[in-house]
Structure formats: structure tokens, C-alpha cells
Amino acid sequence: MTSETKFGTTDGTWFLLGDAVTQAAGRRGGYLARLRDAVASIYPDRRLELVAAGRAGDRVPELRDRLFAEVLPRDPAGVVVVVGVTDVWYASRGQATPIDEYRAALADIVRGCRERRVPVWLCTPMVVGERIGVANSFDEGLDRCADAVRQVAATEGAGLVDLRRRFRDELTRTNDRDRAHGLLTVDGVHPNDAGSRLIESAIREALGMDVTRGGERVLRHIVLFRWVPQVDASELASIERQFRQLAREIPGVLGFECGTDNSPEGLQQGFTHAYVVTFRDEAARDAYLPHPAHQAFVDRVKPRLAQALVVDFWGDADRKG
Structure with missing residues (x-):
């Protein structure tokens, strides 16, 4: 089974592995709650469960460790790794993840899933700040990490959900006042309603959910x-x-x-x-x-x-x- 496996062709439990954003995503209006609504509507005849495996503060190495300890033992039908911004954001605490360690942990995630024939998608980190006219404080590090996610997805055969590109494209289109937050996030990091809709849409499209299943x-x-x-x-x-x-x-x-x-x-x-x-x-x-x-x-x-x-x-x- 690979990331090309079509979503909804078999029953099973899909895990969304991530940090605080995913931990809260099952609440009303969150991206996971929206995905669950979409799955229930599109695949009413399937037993498909979406589980949030989010924990605040987790960097990519912690996501890897939890994948092997908590997710893979539960025989998932698929895994979506919603990589957060903590690996870069924690540079302010002296705890940024070195890029080589970041890349290696991502590769371990994909290989661990592949060995168990579990399809896996990697998401690029989103934003720390919404400004477009000038650089946000962590843009350079986030761009470097997003490039690493894209490279690992391509070389290791994982699916890709390029959330950073989707967020930046949307902000380029809408942030004409160069606001620091409020368009897609409540505080520059955690998604608001519009940001949650954007995440849900990007993941739904990447998984190939057939929105015309059973009719338009x-x-x-x-x-x-x-x-x-x-x-x-x-x-x-x-x-x-x-x-x-x-x-x-x-x-x-x-x-x-x-x-x-x-x-x-x-x-x-x-x-x-x-x-x-x-x-x-x-x-x-x-x-x-x-x-x-x-x-x-x-x-x-x-x-x-x-x-x-x-x-x-x-x-x-x-x-x-």
C-alpha cells in the first residue's frame, strides 16, 4: 500500500499526527471536525474513522517517536503527518530542530509506514506570522523545513500536502494590509475558521476524497x-x-x-x-x-x-x- 491508495476504498482508521494544532482540530470548526463531516457525507457506507494524534509542543522527532509507539501498533489505514512550526518556533528557546535531524526524522516516519504498508502523507509547516510585504521572524527557517518536507516526500514516496504554499498563496491574495495575524490564524500560528477550512480542503484534495461519490x-x-x-x-x-x-x-x-x-x-x-x-x-x-x-x-x-x-x-x- 502506498500514498497513491485511494481514500475510502476500504474501511479503517486514519490518524492525523501533529502538534497543538491537530490536538485541537477535532473541536467544532477545526480542520479535523470538518474532515469528519466530509467523510460522513461522502462515504456514508464506509466505516472510516479519523483520529487526532496531536500533542502540544511536539517537534518532528517526537512525532516520529509517537508514530512508532502509539500509531503504528494500532494498524492504521493511513497516516497524515501535520508537521507543526515548533521545530522552528522553538529557536527562541534554543530548542530548534537541526535541519539534518528534521530531515532524518521525516524519512524515518515514511519508511516506518512503508514497511507496514501504511499510506502516509507529509504536510509542510504553515506560518508563524501572516505578513507578506516584509518577512516574518521565522520565514527563513520555515521555508527551509518546508523544502525538507517536499524533498523527503519526493525521494521516499510519500504523499505531499503543501500547507505552507497554500497559506502563503492565500495570504498573498488577501493580506493587502500586511496584517500580522487575523486572516488565517488567531495569533499568527493557530488557525482560525478560515485557516481550518484551508487545511481541511488541502488534506481532502491530497487524499483524493471523491466529493462526487454518489452524485455531485x-x-x-x-x-x-x-x-x-x-x-x-x-x-x-x-x-x-x-x-x-x-x-x-x-x-x-x-x-x-x-x-x-x-x-x-x-x-x-x-x-x-x-x-x-x-x-x-x-x-x-x-x-x-x-x-x-x-x-x-x-x-x-x-x-x-x-x-x-x-x-x-x-x-x-x-x-x-
């Missing part, structure tokens, strides 16, 4: 409104027209539906109107939310709302024919 997938954006009493029928009709127009104006929107509640269960809690916006993918949704036309709509309805509730989920595309 689309992102449903569910909006429930409870209006203040002063909003009358004519204004509601005008608001609906404006909401519907967004689907025509903004790229990536595949559909729009709306309706008034008629449930007999009595569980509405005052919500009377439901709206469903269907997006091609998360990128389309993320472009829709700050779009000027959508923001103008939000500015209009916000003073008229007593309460709003929004949930998003992946669903099956409507089948034709």
Missing part, C-alpha cells in the same frame, strides 16, 4: 428569519425579490428557494420565513458573503429582524431527468 455535491446555505411585527406583506415581498436577485448577480450561486413556515409541530420558535441559497462550493459562499450586493441586502434587513439563524451543509445536487 453542492453547498446549501439555510437562512431562517423572524421579523419584527412592523414588517408588512408588501415589504416582505420586496425583500424576497432583492434576496432572489442576489442569486442572479453573484457568481457561484446555483439556486435560490424560499417559503413561509407551515409546519404543524409547533417548534418554529417564532421563525416564519426560510431561505435556501445553493452554492457551487465553499469558495463561492465565501465570495458571496462579503459581496457588496449581499452586504447591501444585509444592511436593509438587519433593522427589521427580531432574530436570524443560519446553517450550511453539503448536500446532493438535484438530479435531472
Whole structure:
């Protein structure tokens, strides 16, 4: 078995081996929680478990040791090594990992998995600081470590998830104010919601998760409104027209539906109107939310709302024919 093994073709437990980022990744909104949701949706007929094997402060040599002591004895179906930034970041404590030791530990990880026929993917370290216009303090060391991960993955036959490149490309595109943090991380290191989505997307793509398995997938954006009493029928009709127009104006929107509640269960809690916006993918949704036309709509309805509730989920595309 190699890293070319297609994810989801067999049942089993996959381990995400990493540091504090992975330790917290199973929480709501974390990259592992998002991966679990994706797996449950895409592979409902498979017994696939994703396990976080994260421990705060672990450098690559500690990841290697835990792989042999804790992960491989559990007969994993696959391993993704989410290499953290600690090997470089701890230079401030005099505990940076020498690059030769770093490279050797990575090679040990891949060889240990290969000997047991366990597919393995290596992730490059992400960021310590989000600035693009000038160098962050640890950029040189992180670039050196990321190059080592790429080299080991290529020479030893492991899969590669180039998170550093993905983060830097996204920051180049979005960090026009050269902020130190707040776009993809909460503090320059630990991912926020956007960073977690980026990690989840990169790992999902690298593992080859078949998002079209069982049919094309689309992102449903569910909006429930409870209006203040002063909003009358004519204004509601005008608001609906404006909401519907967004689907025509903004790229990536595949559909729009709306309706008034008629449930007999009595569980509405005052919500009377439901709206469903269907997006091609998360990128389309993320472009829709700050779009000027959508923001103008939000500015209009916000003073008229007593309460709003929004949930998003992946669903099956409507089948034709």
C-alpha cells in the first residue's frame, strides 16, 4: 500500500499526527471536525474513522517517536503527518530542530509506514506570522523545513500536502494590509475558521476524497428569519425579490428557494420565513458573503429582524431527468 491508495476504498482508521494544532482540530470548526463531516457525507457506507494524534509542543522527532509507539501498533489505514512550526518556533528557546535531524526524522516516519504498508502523507509547516510585504521572524527557517518536507516526500514516496504554499498563496491574495495575524490564524500560528477550512480542503484534495461519490455535491446555505411585527406583506415581498436577485448577480450561486413556515409541530420558535441559497462550493459562499450586493441586502434587513439563524451543509445536487 502506498500514498497513491485511494481514500475510502476500504474501511479503517486514519490518524492525523501533529502538534497543538491537530490536538485541537477535532473541536467544532477545526480542520479535523470538518474532515469528519466530509467523510460522513461522502462515504456514508464506509466505516472510516479519523483520529487526532496531536500533542502540544511536539517537534518532528517526537512525532516520529509517537508514530512508532502509539500509531503504528494500532494498524492504521493511513497516516497524515501535520508537521507543526515548533521545530522552528522553538529557536527562541534554543530548542530548534537541526535541519539534518528534521530531515532524518521525516524519512524515518515514511519508511516506518512503508514497511507496514501504511499510506502516509507529509504536510509542510504553515506560518508563524501572516505578513507578506516584509518577512516574518521565522520565514527563513520555515521555508527551509518546508523544502525538507517536499524533498523527503519526493525521494521516499510519500504523499505531499503543501500547507505552507497554500497559506502563503492565500495570504498573498488577501493580506493587502500586511496584517500580522487575523486572516488565517488567531495569533499568527493557530488557525482560525478560515485557516481550518484551508487545511481541511488541502488534506481532502491530497487524499483524493471523491466529493462526487454518489452524485455531485453542492453547498446549501439555510437562512431562517423572524421579523419584527412592523414588517408588512408588501415589504416582505420586496425583500424576497432583492434576496432572489442576489442569486442572479453573484457568481457561484446555483439556486435560490424560499417559503413561509407551515409546519404543524409547533417548534418554529417564532421563525416564519426560510431561505435556501445553493452554492457551487465553499469558495463561492465565501465570495458571496462579503459581496457588496449581499452586504447591501444585509444592511436593509438587519433593522427589521427580531432574530436570524443560519446553517450550511453539503448536500446532493438535484438530479435531472
